[in-house]
Amino acid sequence: MLPLSTIEQEVAKRRTFAIISHPDAGKTTLTEKLLLFGGAIRLAGTVKARKASKHATSDWMEIEKQRGISVTSSVMQFDYNGHRVNILDTPGHQDFSEDTYRTLTAADSAVMLIDVAKGVEAQTKKLFQVCRMRGIPIFTFINKLDREGQNPFDLLEELEQVLGIRSYPMNWPIGMGSSLCGVYDRQKTQLELFQGDDHKNIEVRKVEDYNDPIVKEVAGEFLYDQLVQDLELLDVAGDPFDFDKVMRGELTPVFFGSAVNNFGVQTFLENFLQLAPAPTPRNSTAGVVEPTKPGFSGYVFKIQANMNPAHRDRLAFLRIVSGKFERGMTVRHVREGKNIKLSQPQQFLAQDRDIVEEAFPGDIIGLFDPGIFRIGDSLSEKEELRFDELPTFSPELFCKVTVKNALKHKQYQKGLDQLTEEGTIQIFRTIGFEDIILGVVGQLQFEVFEYRMKNEYGVDIQLQKLNYQFARWIVDEKVDPGKFRINSTLVKDKNDNYVALFESEYALRSAQEKNPTAQFLPTAP
Ligand code: G4P
Numbered sequence: 001m002l003p004l005s006t007i008e009q010e011v012a013k014r015r016t017f018a019i020i021s022h023p024d025a026g027k028t029t030l031t032e033k034l035l036l037f038g039g040a041i042r043l044a045g046t047v048k049a050r051k052a053s054k055h056a057t058s059d060w061m062e063i064e065k066q067r068g069i070s071v072t073s074s075v076m077q078f079d080y081n082g083h084r085v086n087i088l089d090t091p092g093h094q095d096f097s098e099d100t101y102r103t104l105t106a107a108d109s110a111v112m113l114i115d116v117a118k119g120v121e122a123q124t125k126k127l128f129q130v131c132r133m134r135g136i137p138i139f140t141f142i143n144k145l146d147r148e149g150q151n152p153f154d155l156l157e158e159l160e161q162v163l164g165i166r167s168y169p170m171n172w173p174i175g176m177g178s179s180l181c182g183v184y185d186r187q188k189t190q191l192e193l194f195q196g197d198d199h200k201n202i203e204v205r206k207v208e209d210y211n212d213p214i215v216k217e218v219a220g221e222f223l224y225d226q227l228v229q230d231l232e233l234l235d236v237a238g239d240p241f242d243f244d245k246v247m248r249g250e251l252t253p254v255f256f257g258s259a260v261n262n263f264g265v266q267t268f269l270e271n272f273l274q275l276a277p278a279p280t281p282r283n284s285t286a287g288v289v290e291p292t293k294p295g296f297s298g299y300v301f302k303i304q305a306n307m308n309p310a311h312r313d314r315l316a317f318l319r320i321v322s323g324k325f326e327r328g329m330t331v332r333h334v335r336e337g338k339n340i341k342l343s344q345p346q347q348f349l350a351q352d353r354d355i356v357e358e359a360f361p362g363d364i365i366g367l368f369d370p371g372i373f374r375i376g377d378s379l380s381e382k383e384e385l386r387f388d389e390l391p392t393f394s395p396e397l398f399c400k401v402t403v404k405n406a407l408k409h410k411q412y413q414k415g416l417d418q419l420t421e422e423g424t425i426q427i428f429r430t431i432g433f434e435d436i437i438l439g440v441v442g443q444l445q446f447e448v449f450e451y452r453m454k455n456e457y458g459v460d461i462q463l464q465k466l467n468y469q470f471a472r473w474i475v476d477e478k479v480d481p482g483k484f485r486i487n488s489t490l491v492k493d494k495n496d497n498y499v500a501l502f503e504s505e506y507a508l509r510s511a512q513e514k515n516p517t518a519q520f521l522p523t524a525p
Pocket of ligand 1: 021022023024025026027028029030143144145146147257258259260261
């Protein structure tokens with residue numbers, strides 16, 4: 001066994017995070033710049049090309065090619081200044097899925113990317129709430145400073161009003177859009193000057209503080225006056241920097257920059273690596289598992305089918321929680337009560353799937369899955385421990401499914417079972433008629449379901465959109481279906497729990513009023 005200190009060193013240098021944003025805020029661009037700094041890719045445009053799905057190795061599914069989007073979330077790893085960085089890629093497209101949410105459970109911190117003109121947008125808000133639930137640190141990058149945007153104070157106000165998080169600006173813009181001069185770094189008391197695109201090296205001017213005459217000389221009188229006014233206000237009325245609050249996700253350090261111009265990205269990366277936590281412990285049936293605890297352990301947070309269409313294999317994504325992973329090692333599959341050999345682990349770089357020989361806490365590995373894994377499964381070298389269950393999310397979109405060819409019913413059932421197990425969809429059955437209703441969080445999940453039913457199980461299905469918006473699990477001593485007939489539909493989930501589907505918030509509220517003893521839970525109890 002390795003001396004503990006090696007694991008400690010490996011843990012200390014790792015940072016595993018996800019970028020959360022709304023489509024078009026610049027996530028692909030930022031990811032690419034970060035990978036370029038780390039030397040993980042050599043050519044700008046690599047990630048972009050992947051997004052446009054031209055030569056992408058992530059095009060495992062035809063549907064990705066057709067739509068030019070990444071259905072799957074993958075993981076990118078690079079080294080920078082002695083750190084090993086794992087970026088968990090969450091699909092940026094509007095049609096995100098429960099996978100996107102679950103991927104966030106494998107991250108130790110998040111980078112929230114915001115468009116300076118658009119502020120906090122819908123998808124950012126949803127993803128933020130999942131991070132908030134876990135209390136992980138959130139770092140904010142306000143992007144596109146080279147374009148006209150909102151007043152920085154208004155943006156900070158929006159973070160507080162809409163997301164309920166206080167902020168600490170690490171730097172502050174001097175001008176914006178066509179008048180962008182640069183940013184003032186509040187920690188290092190220096191100016192970083194914007195010189196347009198194609199400037200790899202940002203010009204940095206060290207100053208005493210923002211009253212230094214150099215600032216005025218560089219910014220010009222108008223921008224200087226504005227800057228001093230803003231910074232004075234921040235010093236007096238802004239929150240002080242409080243590392244503990246950052247760690248608890250109560251205060252977000254904010255950085256302004258422009259990803260496409262590579263402006264402010266390096267400063268952001270360096271500060272982020274310094275402040276963001278190394279791999280954090282996870283709760284289990286055997287108590288809190290620290291990353292430095294001897295003995296490998298981890299949990300499956302995502303299952304990806306058909307990574308390679310030539311083989312109908314599945315890949316289980318595992319987040320390592322403790323110990324060292326070595327290729328070929330034998331571990332306990334706790335739910336199955338069996339020992340299994342981990343012989344074909346994959347790692348995910350921007351371009352290739354490599355075979356991993358060893359990996360450490362915070363790393364994500366892909367395990368070849370002949371159908372033995374489920375989301376939330378724990379693997380452990382030493383103890384029979386199970387990590388906390390992964391959260392489930394309330395479906396917001398619903399469709400009724402019918403099979404076109406009744407003779408295919410067996411394959412259809414098999415497909416339903418497997419896809420539910422993967423966490424791709426949630427299924428409900430209507431009471432009496434036993435109609436199948438699918439519930440998802442993103443429209444794309446329907447298309448993936450339809451595609452996979454046809455391609456993997458040979459079943460043609462028809463989906464009929466339903467107008468429900470909310471699903472609520474009804475917990476009551478005795479559920480009276482009659483009471484749910486008006487304004488809602490009562491169905492059962494795969495474990496025979498009662499779930500009521502509502503078309504509007506009004507319908508939900510009136511059902512709650514009519515059933516005062518019942519609990520209406522957004523996810524399964
Ligand atoms: P996403 O992954 O979050 O969806 O966003 P992506 O990086 O694809 O960026 C969306 C658009 O915003 C792209 O423009 C990109 O070039 C642009 N962008 C990213 N960062 C900045 C920035 O700092 N300043 C400005 N002005 N634009 C930025 P596009 O026209 O959609 O694509 P492309 O033609 O540039 O490839």
